[in-house]
Amino acid sequence: MNSDRKKADPTLVCTCNDLYINDIQESIDDGEIEYREIFAVHGLQPRCGECVDHVDEILNGK
Template sequence: MYVCICNAVCDKRVSQAIDAGHDEPDAVYAACGVTPQCGKCAETIEEMIWTKKTGVTMAAE
């Protein structure tokens, strides 16, 4: 699944960056070799970071 359409970054790549210790969206972007474009994916990346840290999925609003 694509997390970032603008940069064609998939969830696997984001997960690998988080597993490598990148725990802020900007650090994840950098680890993936991209920069944020529209920024809409930042919330999804934050949710993925939260889930990895806590083991709890954030509830949809």
């Protein structure tokens, strides 16, 4: 994870895959509810796992 990039753009959730809050919310709106499914919809795979908590927060509406 690139902490500097994440600090510079708070909408960036996954710096490994350039996945943003809007991308994740779009996946949730389409019915995805699992971390790996959200990445798969965008043709991506999780890498370092540092974003899992942030993705979970979005999934839980926090």
